Amino acid sequence: MNEHLQRHGVLLDIDGVLHVGNEAVNGATEVLQWLRAREVPHRFITNTSTRTAEALAEQLGGMGLDVTADQIFSVVTATQRYLQDRGHQRPLLIVNDTVRAAFSKADSDPEDPDCVVIGDIGPRWDHALLDRLFRALMQGAELIAMHRNRYWQRAEGLCLDIGCYVAGLEYAAQVEATVVGKPNAAFFQLAAADMALDPAQCLMVGDDIDSDVAGAQAAGIRGLLVQTGKYRDTALQRAAVTPDAVLPSIAALPDWLQAEGG
Template sequence: MNRRIRALLIDLSGTLHVGADPIAGAARAIQRLRDHKIPFRFCSNTSKESTNDLLKRLRDAGFIVHEDELFTSLNAMKRLLTERGIKRPLLLLSPSALDDFKDLSDEDNSAQDHDAVVVGLAPNSFTYNTLNQAFRILSSSNGQRPIPLLTTHRARYVRSSSGELSLGPGPFVTTLEVGVGDGCKAEIVGKPARAFFEVCLRDLGVGRKRDISDEDGQRDGEELKADHVAIIGDDIEADLGGGALELGLNRILVKTGKYRKGDEMKAGITPPDSVYESIAEIVDALLEEKGKSM
């Protein structure tokens, strides 16, 4: 364990839970972080359920989670749409996720003047007719400013509570890019986009002097830097790639969730800084390094 690590960004699905089932030792690991005042934020690409539904599921699974600690790709997407003045997006999102976009949702998604296409993990939306509608919208710029294709993430697969792998939104995003052509490229709003991580880091206090009022109670006045922060996840690409590398975060892969043997040695992938069996093992190592082990 890197002794410089002082704060954590923690993935949810596959790292803390799989479906409705908590991963063994994960709830206690989070509580130990709280007990020892280790700052952390939850950062998730979960885009199949609303913030309220996600919070309820985590709490039902035994986790203590505060809403202001939770950063999701859906939250980031909503913020981006607002910042860019996008008012009529075609939302390829699950019914639960649509709750976070009530002020933007067109109930039957039939409007012809859509100004963006938004893709999340929405299995019931990935039909020929719906994808064809998205294709037509993205192809309709007529020499004007291209209609943006935005995705919460582009993971190729996810792991269900049954333990089986299922297609993620990535292959469907690629289908739209290839179909539209002409340089159509989706913008990723969640992990591993650098902008997403930067929002999480700012909330943790990266770049701010530490004092007694801070979460970890340190008086040393040392500035919390990006390389003092570790990102923990089960997906070497979607959790630990992109912005995590650009920002110099410590990248820790867990062998739970969608992890498959050899992921850390894939060709063309920057290996993680460390690999652990589970988040419980990571917290054990972190607290032992800091001399705080219970």
């Protein structure tokens, strides 16, 4: 066992790093096997708001990626915990039906919501829904965003993500959203603590310069950017942060880790 490698904790984004669409990124399966064989601590940290950790693990397994639900830090689970910690009992849940059951203990369609929770609902966004959320915020409901990603990568290309709706509601209601997932530093730090490592001992591998790299660096974690998924040269060029490394894909991670230990 390489003691240097064991001193690293690796956080891996899922969508765009391990897979794009329904296909694993070339080399991703082998990298996960490499990490396990060398007992390198690693966790999976994701803003995916349409699947629970259990469903994500099952989906990844179907692509040949060996990931267990207890290794996944899901924004769905984190949002559920946030609502419980804050004592919210009447959330207005704007979430995918696939994860609604995770919030079954709360009244998810109240007349007088104490918060508005925004996740990915695909094409269901319309003006009437935005008006309803705006009115709830103007009456004092807290705006909670599972994340505020600008866009994401699908097989057919880049697609708008929920960040544009979050930003619009913030502007109209003159409020600031609580963002539960990346780039919230607490989200990264929770995953680092689960490996019993300090943030400075960890690195984050992601395809999003803002949510993954900037968020990790703000939490004291090194941020590595891969050129798969939503990666675009233009986004890197205009970013306010500099990645600690840029890798062509996750397949290059073992060589980078070994070079760091040299």
